[in-house]
Every structure is written in structure tokens, then in C-alpha cells.
Amino acid sequence: MRAIRRFTVHPVLPEPLQPLEELARNLLWYWNEPTKELFRAMDPALWEATGQDPRKLLSRIDARRLAALAEDSRFTRKVAHAYQDLTDYLTLDRWYQDFAAQHPGAPERIAYFSAEFGVSEVLPQYSGGLGILAGDHLKAASDSGIPIIGVGLLYRHGYFRQYLDAQGWQQERYPLLAPFDLPLTLLTENGEAVTVEVPLRQEKYRAQIWVAQVGRVPLLMLDALVDGNSEAAKAVTDRLYGGGVDHRLAQEVLLGIGGVRALREYCRISGDPAPTVYHANEGHAGFLGLERIREYMNDGIDFATAVELTRAGSLFTTHTPVPAGIDRFPRDLVADQFRTFAPLPLDRIMAFGTEDYVGGDRGVFNMAVLGFRLGQRANGVSELHGAVSRRMFQGLWPSFDVSEVPITSVTNGVHHKTWIHPELLELLESPTSDSDTVIDGYDWSGLDRVDDNTIWALKQQMRGGLVRMARERLAASAKARGLSGSTEWVERALDPNILTFGFARRAASYKRLTLMLRDPERLKRLLNHPERPIQIVIAGKAHPADNIGKGLIQEMVRFADAADVRERLVFLPDYDMSLARPLYPGCDVWINNPLRPQEACGTSGMKAAMNGAANLSVRDGWWDEWYDPKFGWEIPSVENLANADQRDAQEAAALYEIIENEIVPRFYTRDSNGMPTAWIAMIRDIMSGLTPKILASRMVREYTERMYLPTARSSARMAEGRTAQETAAWKQRIRTAWPQVSVSRVEGLDSASHALGSQVSLHAVVRLGELTPDDVEVQMVMGRVDDNDEIHDIVTYPARAGDAVDGGVRYGADVRLETAGSVGVTCRVVPSREGLATIAEMGLATVSAD
Numbered sequence: 001m002r003a004i005r006r007f008t009v010h011p012v013l014p015e016p017l018q019p020l021e022e023l024a025r026n027l028l029w030y031w032n033e034p035t036k037e038l039f040r041a042m043d044p045a046l047w048e049a050t051g052q053d054p055r056k057l058l059s060r061i062d063a064r065r066l067a068a069l070a071e072d073s074r075f076t077r078k079v080a081h082a083y084q085d086l087t088d089y090l091t092l093d094r095w096y097q098d099f100a101a102q103h104p105g106a107p108e109r110i111a112y113f114s115a116e117f118g119v120s121e122v123l124p125q126y127s128g129g130l131g132i133l134a135g136d137h138l139k140a141a142s143d144s145g146i147p148i149i150g151v152g153l154l155y156r157h158g159y160f161r162q163y164l165d166a167q168g169w170q171q172e173r174y175p176l177l178a179p180f181d182l183p184l185t186l187l188t189e190n191g192e193a194v195t196v197e198v199p200l201r202q203e204k205y206r207a208q209i210w211v212a213q214v215g216r217v218p219l220l221m222l223d224a225l226v227d228g229n230s231e232a233a234k235a236v237t238d239r240l241y242g243g244g245v246d247h248r249l250a251q252e253v254l255l256g257i258g259g260v261r262a263l264r265e266y267c268r269i270s271g272d273p274a275p276t277v278y279h280a281n282e283g284h285a286g287f288l289g290l291e292r293i294r295e296y297m298n299d300g301i302d303f304a305t306a307v308e309l310t311r312a313g314s315l316f317t318t319h320t321p322v323p324a325g326i327d328r329f330p331r332d333l334v335a336d337q338f339r340t341f342a343p344l345p346l347d348r349i350m351a352f353g354t355e356d357y358v359g360g361d362r363g364v365f366n367m368a369v370l371g372f373r374l375g376q377r378a379n380g381v382s383e384l385h386g387a388v389s390r391r392m393f394q395g396l397w398p399s400f401d402v403s404e405v406p407i408t409s410v411t412n413g414v415h416h417k418t419w420i421h422p423e424l425l426e427l428l429e430s431p432t433s434d435s436d437t438v439i440d441g442y443d444w445s446g447l448d449r450v451d452d453n454t455i456w457a458l459k460q461q462m463r464g465g466l467v468r469m470a471r472e473r474l475a476a477s478a479k480a481r482g483l484s485g486s487t488e489w490v491e492r493a494l495d496p497n498i499l500t501f502g503f504a505r506r507a508a509s510y511k512r513l514t515l516m517l518r519d520p521e522r523l524k525r526l527l528n529h530p531e532r533p534i535q536i537v538i539a540g541k542a543h544p545a546d547n548i549g550k551g552l553i554q555e556m557v558r559f560a561d562a563a564d565v566r567e568r569l570v571f572l573p574d575y576d577m578s579l580a581r582p583l584y585p586g587c588d589v590w591i592n593n594p595l596r597p598q599e600a601c602g603t604s605g606m607k608a609a610m611n612g613a614a615n616l617s618v619r620d621g622w623w624d625e626w627y628d629p630k631f632g633w634e635i636p637s638v639e640n641l642a643n644a645d646q647r648d649a650q651e652a653a654a655l656y657e658i659i660e661n662e663i664v665p666r667f668y669t670r671d672s673n674g675m676p677t678a679w680i681a682m683i684r685d686i687m688s689g690l691t692p693k694i695l696a697s698r699m700v701r702e703y704t705e706r707m708y709l710p711t712a713r714s715s716a717r718m719a720e721g722r723t724a725q726e727t728a729a730w731k732q733r734i735r736t737a738w739p740q741v742s743v744s745r746v747e748g749l750d751s752a753s754h755a756l757g758s759q760v761s762l763h764a765v766v767r768l769g770e771l772t773p774d775d776v777e778v779q780m781v782m783g784r785v786d787d788n789d790e791i792h793d794i795v796t797y798p799a800r801a802g803d804a805v806d807g808g809v810r811y812g813a814d815v816r817l818e819t820a821g822s823v824g825v826t827c828r829v830v831p832s833r834e835g836l837a838t839i840a841e842m843g844l845a846t847v848s849a850d
């Protein structure tokens with residue numbers, strides 16, 4: 001029989017155990033080892049059976065066991081202690097409170113929008129790196145006391161669960177999630193669910209709001225499965241990245257438009273102040289800007305002014321340098337959706353997402369372009385990705401040098417308390433914070449004081465944990481696949497003493513899952529070396545519609561199915577956080593071989609590194625920035641090679657060579673006590689040298705200092721008096737008058753050759769038409785020139801206004817010639833006004849005529 005309704009009956013906890021409700025509801029338990037230990041101790045077998053989920057544990061635990069625990073004073077004391085810990089965590093000042101006291105204008109609230117959040121496997125609302133990053137962002141913000149509110153969707157089936165058929169082809173399951181089984185609370189008022197209205201083309205529907213408490217940070221999750229909604233509306237939040245373009249558009253409208261409305265309801269009910277910073281994590285949330293413009297207009301503010309107010313408080317983070325990874329919708333679909341989004345004019349909405357630049361496609365609405373146009377600040381997620389993004393989106397700022405494109409970068413980080421093996425973290429605990437190497441209560445140089453034997457024994461234990469987990473999953477998978485023959489080999493799969501490599505990530509083509517299979521015989525020799533073997537653990541899901549990715553997985557699984565490989569190379573299905581957490585600590589080396597520069601940052605290598613694993617990676621994403629031979633190896637990237645097949649062949653050959661000639665010898669060379677001293681020294685170097693950089697706390701503090709604080713200040717300035725109206729009017733005047741701005745040739749460089757280090761006086765006559773010198777900045781721009789007279793690596797020198805000459809003003813600057821070779825110069829006029837984030841903000845510039 002099929003149940004027509006599901007519900008959960010919660011046992012009533014005896015009085016001394018009642019704090020466990022709150023301890024299970026706040027996801028802090030996930031990164032707080034003592035609390036986790038408390039739940040585990042209640043019933044270790046049930047703890048494992050529920051997938052280490054305290055909510056499920058409390059709802060299923062035997063009543064007699066509960067009664068016994070309530071009588072156990074040692075246990076109840078621990079409960080009281082854990083509860084006190086939670087209260088302290090939620091109420092005591094942390095890093096941000098000190099920061100805010102020292103920085104006037106620091107935001108009181110920051111809204112962080114993302115289509116996915118990977119906070120914990122008990123709340124499976126993520127597909128991969130983007131979601132895990134968003135989860136780590138919230139957790140680290142919470143630890144640092146940064147007042148963030150997360151906004152996302154609650155997908156009733158989450159992302160799919162992966163399993164394999166006998167042929168190794170990926171299969172998908174979408175188990176239904178019951179919100180009452182999840183660590184969520186429905187936002188209610190007077191006992192009624194609070195809902196917001198959301199547009200769905202010409203229809204309207206209502207969404208309710210679930211709140212997950214992530215330490216100090218509330219995460220609002222919108223849910224369209226509400227009685228009274230049409231079937232089409234209910235389906236909006238069925239799956240993450242599940243349907244076609246209209247489904248996706250409907251989800252993004254719910255996230256952006258519904259998300260702002262949900263935020264308003266949450267703040268109204270909780271009494272929280274409204275956020276002054278709106279952070280869109282990737283383009284999916286871009287419509288939030290439209291809703292904010294609409295709010296201002298409903299308050300009687302004109303469109304142009306509303307745009308200025310919205311822009312000043314918005315920050316956009318782009319996450320992919322792969323054009324196919326950018327969210328783009330057919331224009332008609334977007335127009336159909338926003339036709340009735342009064343009082344916003346439809347043509348203005350459409351203009352925000354138009355690719356009206358060279359090479360752009362006029363038929364699409366581009367969510368990244370929308371993000372840049374509605375966010376005064378923007379960033380990529382590693383230094384290299386910042387540079388690649390500036391090139392990729394330069395078309396939006398055509399008169400500016402690539403280096404001036406207003407996209408900066410904040411390199412991602414990972415949340416140490418989620419990802420570091422608890423016993424390794426324990427070794428780093430520091431009683432004092434007096435040393436430079438102590439961050440967040442841990443001494444990242446702590447292993448320098450730990451002897452080789454202890455470190456190696458722990459590493460062995462971490463590898464052992466991975467081996468146990470892998471065997472359990474392999475056994476289950478072999479059974480599910482219905483493989484013929486004995487599965488006894490599973491008991492011999494992997495070995496805690498063998499050099500262990502990890503490779504796990506989404507099976508997107510650019511990540512080249514199967515590169516290591518390029519020369520299968522060579523790989524087999526490495527795996528089955530009689531004295532110095534290696535083993536490899538692989539995992540990853542392909543998007544359900546991605547048959548190429550599924551083909552790659554199948555190729556890998558078939559290779560791993562062979563009798564002479566299967567004990568040394570394993571593919572573990574259903575990569576998620578529960579698989580990932582024991583995986584990283586168990587690895588000695590983490591492999592990443594994307595097609596450079598398509599990996600925006602990549603965080604899995606960071607998670608491995610903070611468990612003492614070396615990286616063996618193409619210098620892409622974060623590894624380009626922080627690669628050091630002390631922390632691992634670089635797979636040379638031959639990205640200039642046009643032939644993709646040759647490129648793969650060369651990069652694969654380098655991969656094998658490094659493993660064979662460098663990694664294997666270092667791992668297996670032992671001293672008289674059997675210790676791989678050089679390897680252990682590398683572990684210490686990674687922990688002390690690399691880990692402090694890759695912490696998510698470093699990332700969120702960098703966001704706070706470099707992005708949130710300036711955004712909050714811009715937003716406040718813009719809201720003062722008539723600043724926004726004046727800015728909007730000024731921009732309008734500038735745009736109208738700009739065609740009249742012109743610049744004469746630069747004078748002052750009379751001879752063709754000048755001595756390095758000499759100083760020259762440069763002049764140009766600038767005609768401003770209806771504008772005044774106060775409206776602009778005039779610059780002498782100098783740099784290396786190429787064969788087409790294009791200037792590169794530019795340096796700018798502000799020029800001063802001098803005498804009026806016929807119809808214009810003479811501007812001049814003294815410039816020192818500091819680079820040798822072919823140098824070019826020009827004079828440029830850009831709009832200038834207090835409150836512009838960069839000179840490129842309006843995208844307008846005029847340079848010297850020939």
C-alpha cells in the first residue's frame with residue numbers, strides 16, 4: 001500500500017534531555033565534535049543507521065533508552081554543558097563585533113543568495129562545489145560572527161542520488177525529502193505559515209519559508225509545495241537543476257524575487273534590520289536586483305534612482321569561466337515572465353541582460369550580464385579566475401583595458417571544522433592565541449611540535465577510515481548492480497598502508513575524469529607495482545542530462561571492474577558530503593587535471609590539503625596562486641596546443657611521470673624506523689604554510705573587508721538625502737553629453753626616442769561640450785604597444801586642467817618613462833564623481849583622436 005501522506009511523530013523528550021531538541025535543530029552540531037559525540041553516544045548503531053542525523057535519531061530512538069539516559073547524570077550534565085556551549089556560541093562577541101566597532105558603516109545585515117547550499121548531508125540541497133562553497137561561507141561567517149542571512153530554495157527531491165547499473169551506467173534516484181525530518185522550522189505567524197507571492201508568467205502562486213539555523217546564521221529556504229498552488233507552481237521546487245529552461249527560469253524567479261520577499265517577511269517577524277548588502281552567489285540569484293528596484297519604485301522613487309540605490313548595495317560573484325556554464329535564457333521566455341512586473345518597464349528589464357557587445361548573442365538574456373549591471377561590485381573566485389573573467393567580460397567595458405574591468409577576485413576557502421579530520425584538528429588545538437600562527441583557536445604550525453610517529457600513525461588511521469567506508473560502499477554497490485560472481489574481493493579492496501590518490505568531482509567534461517586512463521597499461525603497472533603500489537579512489541556524478549559525462553563514468557567503472565584493477569582503483573557511487581568527509585583525510589595525494597583555465601577555483605584540493613594531502617594538479621584556479629613545490633606537484637598545462645588529443649596525451653604523460661618518479665619514491669623511502677621522513681615533512685609544510693590561506697574564515701573576512709564594508713558604505717551614502725537622485729540625474733546628463741567629448745593628440749613627445757627614466761611633460765586639449773572639468777577625470781595613459789598600436793600593461797597619470805584654448809581646456813601631466821622598449825601614450829577622459837566604485841563604472845571613455 002502506498003501512503004497518501006507522510007508525517008513524523010516526535011517522541012517527547014524527558015525534561016533533562018529537552019535541550020537536545022535545540023541542539024539537533026541548530027546545524028552547529030555538524031561542526032561541533034562534542035555535540036556530535038553526545039548524539040552518537042545515545043545510540044551508536046542508530047546514529048550510523050540514520051546517517052549520523054540527530055533529528056532522525058531523536059525521532060526514532062527507543063523510549064526506554066531515552067528514559068535511561070534521562071536518569072544518567074553524567075549524560076545529562078554533558079547535555080547541559082553542550083547547551084551552554086551553544087548559547088555562548090550564539091551570543092558572545094566574535095571577530096566581526098570587534099571589526100564593526102572599528103569600522104563605521106559596517107553592515108548590520110548581509111543577504112547571501114544562492115541556488116544551492118551544501119551545509120550538511122542531512123540537508124541535501126547542493127549538487128557540487130558551488131553549493132558546498134555556499135555552505136562553508138555561511139558556517140565560516142557564523143564562526144566569525146558576520147551577520148549574514150542565507151536565501152535559497154528547498155528542493156523537495158534535492159539533487160539526485162547516484163547508483164550504477166551492471167554496465168556501469170549512471171542511474172538516478174530522487175528520494176522525497178520530508179521537511180519535518182529535516183533540520184528546518186517553518187516560518188509562521190500566529191500559528192499560520194507565512195507565505196510570499198511569486199510571479200510565474202501570467203500566474204501568481206505562494207511559497208512558504210523554511211528556516212535552517214546554521215550556527216548564528218539563518219538560512220531561508222523557499223518552498224512552492226503549498227496547498228492551493230497549481231501543479232505547475234508546485235513543481236517549481238521539485239528538483240535542483242532538474243528540468244528544462246522554463247523550469248530553471250521559474251526557480252530563479254522564485255529565488256530572486258521570492259527570496260527578497262521572504263527576507264522582508266523574516267526581518268519583519270524577527271525584528272532584524274533589513275540587509276544593506278545583497279550578495280548574489282552566481283547568476284542564478286540575479287533577479288533579486290529587479291525586485292529591489294521594484295520595491296524602491298513602489299515607494300515612489302523613479303526608475304533611474306532606484307537602479308542607483310540597488311546597484312550601490314549589490315555584489316555579484318561569478319563562478320565559471322566556461323561560457324557554457326553561464327546561465328542564459330531565450331529572451332522571449334524572460335520577456336514573457338516579466339511582462340507584468342509593474343512598475344518596471346519591460347524594455348529596461350530586458351536591457352539589463354542583453355549581450356549588446358561584440359560577439360554577444362542578441363537572442364539571449366544573460367544572467368551574468370544582469371549580475372554585473374545590477375551590482376556595483378563583482379568578483380571571481382581565484383586570482384586567475386578574476387583575470388580570466390576580466391577578459392571574458394571585457395565586452396561590457398569596451399573602452400577600458402582588461403586590467404581595468406571592474407571584476408576583482410576573492411579566492412575561495414573551505415571550512416576547517418567541517419573538513420579536517422577531528423583527530424588531526426585536535427592536534428592543532430592551541431591554548432593561547434599569542435602566536436602569529438594561531439587562527440581561530442588552532443595553531444596551524446602545531447604539527448611542527450608533533451613527532452613523526454604520531455603524525456604517521458594518524459595518517460594511517462585516516463587512510464583506514466577511508467578504506468572501511470569504501471569497502472562498505474563497494475559491497476552495497478556490487479549488490480545493487482547485481483554483478484555476477486563472488487564479491488569477496490571487496491574485502492581486499494584498498495589497503496591502509498598504500499600510497500592513496502583521490503579524484504572526486506562532478507563529471508563535467510573540462511575536469512577530464514578519464515585523463516588518467518590515457519595509457520591503461522601504464523596505470524596498471526603503477527597500481528600493481530610489487531613493492532611500491534598506488535591506489536586511487538574516484539567518485540563523481542554527471543548531470544542527469546549529460547550523456548558525455550555518464551560515458552566517462554562508465555569508462556572509469558569498466559576499467560575499475562577488471563579483476564587486475566579492482567582492488568587498487570575504485571569508483572564509489574553517490575559522491576556527497578558523507579562520502580567526501582572521510583575521503584579527503586584518507587588521501588595522500590589529491591589529483592586535479594582540468595583543462596586550464598576552466599576551473600574557477602576548485603575547492604576539493606583545499607579540503608584534501610587541510611588534511612595533510614599533497615596536490616597533484618594542473619595550475620588552475622587556486623592552485624595557480626598557491627602552488628609551491630613544498631605543497632605538491634604541478635601537472636604542466638600545454639594549453640597552447642590547439643590539438644585537444646595531443647594536449648591530453650602530453651598532460652597525461654606528465655601525470656604518470658610525476659607519480660612514478662617523484663611521488664612514489666618520496667612516499668616509499670623510509671628511515672630506519674620505517675618513517676617516510678620527507679613525506680611527513682611535506683605534511684607539516686602543507687599544514688603550516690598552506691592551510692592558513694585556504695581557510696573559509698580567511699575568505700569571509702576578506703569578503704567583509706574588501707566587499708561587504710565598501711558595499712554597505714556605498715549603499716548608505718547613496719541613501720543619504722538626494723544622493724541617489726543626483727547620481728542618477730548626473731549619469732543621465734553624462735550619457736547625453738558624452739558624444740561631444742573629444743581629445744586632441746598628445747603633445748610633448750617630440751622625438752621618437754627618449755631615455756629611460758627621463759621625465760616628459762605631456763599635454764592634450766580636451767573639449768567637454770556641455771560637461772565641466774568637475775564631471776570628468778583626464779588621464780595620460782601609457783604602456784607597452786603591440787604591432788597594432790594597442791596599449792597594454794597600462795599606467796595612468798591624472799592630468800591637471802590648465803589654460804582654456806580654442807573651445808577646450810589644455811590638460812597636462814608630468815610623466816616619468818619607466819619602461820624600456822616600444823611605448824605608446826594616449827590621453828583619456830572618463831566620467832568622475834564621488835561614489836563611483838571605479839573609473840569604468842559607466843563604461844564610458846574617450847581617447848585622443850588620431
Ligand SMILES: *Cc1c(COP(=O)(O)O)cnc(C)c1O
Binds near residue numbers: 506
Ligand atoms: C568539495 C566538493 C565538491 C567540489 O569539488 P571541486 O573539485 O572543487 O569541483 C563537489 N562535491 C562535493 C561533495 C564536495 O565535497
